[in-house]
Amino acid sequence: MMARLVEHLCSELRLLAGAVDTLAWTLWPKGPPPMMAAAALPVPVQYNVEQISGSLLEDLKEEGFLWAVPKSRRSRERRLTRKFGLENKHKKMLPYRKLLTCDDCGHVHEPGRLCPNCYGENKKITQAMQEAMVTMQGLNPVEYEAVPVFKGEKVNTGDGFHEGKRIFEVPTERPKWFSNRLTVKSNVTTSSDTTVVKPTNLA
Amino acid sequence: MNQAEIRKLIPAVRVAINAKHRKFSNPKGPEGRLTMLRKTVTELVKLERVELNYQRGDEARGYAERLIAMAIKHGDRHIPTMEMANYWLTEKQLVHKLFKVLAVRYKDHTESYTKLHKAPNIYPGFYRERVVLELKGNPFPPLEKKNSSHNWIHNILLEEAHQDYIRKKLKEGERSN
Numbered sequence: 001m002m003a004r005l006v007e008h009l010c011s012e013l014r015l016l017a018g019a020v021d022t023l024a025w026t027l028w029p030k031g032p033p034p035m036m037a038a039a040a041l042p043v044p045v046q047y048n049v050e051q052i053s054g055s056l057l058e059d060l061k062e063e064g065f066l067w068a069v070p071k072s073r074r075s076r077e078r079r080l081t082r083k084f085g086l087e088n089k090h091k092k093m094l095p096y097r098k099l100l101t102c103d104d105c106g107h108v109h110e111p112g113r114l115c116p117n118c119y120g121e122n123k124k125i126t127q128a129m130q131e132a133m134v135t136m137q138g139l140n141p142v143e144y145e146a147v148p149v150f151k152g153e154k155v156n157t158g159d160g161f162h163e164g165k166r167i168f169e170v171p172t173e174r175p176k177w178f179s180n181r182l183t184v185k186s187n188v189t190t191s192s193d194t195t196v197v198k199p200t201n202l203a
Numbered sequence: 204m205n206q207a208e209i210r211k212l213i214p215a216v217r218v219a220i221n222a223k224h225r226k227f228s229n230p231k232g233p234e235g236r237l238t239m240l241r242k243t244v245t246e247l248v249k250l251e252r253v254e255l256n257y258q259r260g261d262e263a264r265g266y267a268e269r270l271i272a273m274a275i276k277h278g279d280r281h282i283p284t285m286e287m288a289n290y291w292l293t294e295k296q297l298v299h300k301l302f303k304v305l306a307v308r309y310k311d312h313t314e315s316y317t318k319l320h321k322a323p324n325i326y327p328g329f330y331r332e333r334v335v336l337e338l339k340g341n342p343f344p345p346l347e348k349k350n351s352s353h354n355w356i357h358n359i360l361l362e363e364a365h366q367d368y369i370r371k372k373l374k375e376g377e378r379s380n
């Protein structure tokens with residue numbers, strides 16, 4: 001078994017050696033340069049198996065093939081141009097100045113886009129409202145407009161409707177900025193004898 | 204002659220639509236693309252405001268507009284419209300919403316029924332442009348505020364100051380008389 005394997009390996013190596021020889025001949029017809037000498041060494045066919053395999057493999061392991069390497073020094077000018085581009089033509093990393101200040105909160109935002117701060121707050125309350133609305137509607141057919149009632153707001157309805165709109169209760173307080181009138185505090189409940197606080201008209 | 208009649212059959216979509224649809228390469232092919240868009244349209248009708256990637260939001264917007272326009276024009280006793288609603292809305296309680304809530308809400312509208320806002324780019328991010336697609340007239344807080352309003356605090360104060368000034372002038376006039 002072992003002997004057959006070694007024999008097989010030997011024949012393979014012989015083929016490889018022949019191939020390398022041919023390659024070297026095609027590349028350098030007048031004879032290979034000294035660094036290729038090891039690879040293109042003509043292998044005598046009659047050699048002992050162990051000797052051939054050992055020597056060839058070790059040679060490859062020690063020296064190997066030498067691939068392409070830089071032939072000349074890259075000048076400083078050239079190196080800097082490659083790194084950073086041409087002085088007059090390249091795109092420099094400049095601070096982004098196309099920004100606007102939000103009229104409501106003072107954070108910066110890109111023109112034509114929502115303000116990240118305002119939108120973040122809006123998103124939070126919108127998600128809470130959507131969750132409440134979807135829970136209220138459930139799998140029943142949706143037949144009426146929905147109107148939010150926030151925590152602390154009182155609406156006296158027997159059937160869960162306000163002016164023909166279905167009420168859904170949001171577990172958070174109404175944010176102060178989400179109000180129709182700036183002069184009225186919307187998220188403050190008056191004393192208990194005032195039973196009805198109308199939800200302000202929204203959006 | 205014929206063209207005019209055909210045009211009247213289909214309600215006009217009130218938003219700009221690309222001449223060519225987006226392909227949205229999908230392992231299930233065009234059918235998978237439509238499944239994806241149905242999901243988005245259903246979500247929009249259900250939640251009334253959704254955040255999406257720009258390409259998907261813009262593509263779904265046209266389909267939602269068309270669906271609402273058909274519901275307004277033909278009502279719920281028109282078989283093709285009902286089939287469309289059944290196809291596009293995967294959650295069937297929303298078919299009621301389309302005809303009983305949205306069609307009523309937008310009956311007298313002269314503009315588009317949806318609005319597409321550009322969401323802020325978060326740094327550092329993946330730089331996929333995000334948008335917020337919403338149905339108009341939803342119960343949520345508005346995303347974009349009006350440019351100017353008489354409810355603004357400085358406008359209220361200025362108005363009060365103006366009223367004070369007028370009162371003062373009137374009193375002075377009375378005294379002099």
Ligand SMILES: [Zn+2]
Nearest residue numbers: 102105115118
């Ligand atoms: Zn802001």
